[in-house]
Amino acid sequence: MLREIKIITTRKEFLFAFMILFFAVIGEFFYACYMFKDCELSG
Numbered sequence: 001m002l003r004e005i006k007i008i009t010t011r012k013e014f015l016f017a018f019m020i021l022f023f024a025v026i027g028e029f030f031y032a033c034y035m036f037k038d039c040e041l042s043g
Helices: 002-009 012-035
Strands: none
Touching: 002 012
16 A cells, blocks of 8 residues: 555656645635734634
8 A cells, every 4th residue: 555655746747736736725824814914803
């Protein structure tokens, strides 16, 4: 099983999809921080 996981993770398609999803999540986090920057913490 570990051999199959290693083969999958070294494929260029997997790394490309992973990087797209990674930056989408990071971008959404920064967008949420920007939207809530002027809100009170208890609000």
